[in-house]
Amino acid sequence: MSRFFVTGAQGFVGRYLTAHLLASRPDIEVLGLGRSPELRDTFSHSVRWAGRRVPAPLPTELASAACDHAYRYASIDLAARASVTRALRACRPCVVIHLAAALRDAPPAELTRANVEATRTLMEAIADAGDAVGRVIICSTGGIYAASQASPPPFDETAACHPQNPYSASKLAAERLSRALALRHGIDTMWARLFNVVGAGEDDRHAGPEFARQAAEIRLGVRPAVLDVGELETTRDFVDVRDVAIALATLADHGSAGETYNVATGVETPTRSLLQRVLEGAGLDGRVEIRQHPTRGAGPSRHSADIRRLRVLGFRPRFDLARSASDMVAYYVTQVAAAADSGRAPVDTAAGRRDRAGAEGPVRASAAPESAE
16 A cells, blocks of 8 residues: 655645546555645635635546545644654655645745745654655745746756745745755655646636636626736746646656656747637637736746656656646636535635725736746
8 A cells, every 4th residue: 555645735736636646546545734624625725706706616527536535634734743743654655745835925924934944844744753754755836947048948957046036935945945854864855846837726816717717707708708818928838737746646656866857848838828728718719808917027038847857757748738728717617607606605805805896907817937736
């Protein structure tokens, strides 16, 4: 029996990773860890629909994983070192995959606590657990790279790291601290730098789901045929969340201790192409007005990965951008719209109140080169 220990298990990537592991490995047990209470039907974040926020429903393909007999979930804050150590000793995982993180627009103090301090605590708990733990994968972001005339994309894992925002800076700090602790305690550790993850259920602070949500609203007649966007000329390496799950499983099996791996497609794609694929997936190509607004914090103009190191391990992306885009649209047209219409209570957050105050205002979702844990 192989056992996996996944932090951030109820997040976007965590849900897909757990589902992939359970579906592809008949002899597996997965212990998921997170701060939120166990949720069987939704992610721990919300999404916007028709001017309000609703809990983000799980895509149909993920629903069975949450109830699988081989999956258990524990609500434990990673700051609680003793509790994490006990969970590790009880689980005795062959692989720990660390996805838990604060996302890019969190305050710097929260980024430091959730991304740096929590990674430190986890590594110390792993050291405390001794031989109960096999190998460890620390998930980071491709956002630590920045293009320049001297070093344009694609970036390989040896490229200089120049994070341009607090989120990416916190992930680089977590990488470096965990590397030092891995060396000190002899922990078999590798690092995965995730580029622009896309897929059904993603938090709508990202460009892909924001495009898909508006397109779905237009298709269902709850929004005028006008789609608000930000910067479209930037390029990114968009990777389907299902391919990210496959890549992380590949690293668990074949990755080398001490190595860093880019997790992406190796394809540099304009954000405009992502929008085009979304419109085609919604059947709206040529039928809507595109209204562009200035965007602050759009990130570098070009960004993409060299994934030769991951390819050597046998990884090949399976889901192209058209498939990712159509699946995001379908998610909003079917599941999000149904959740909103079912009378499920809206999430009363500051973001939700801003949405209700200006539902049709300029879109600020970004295609910044950051992961979506």
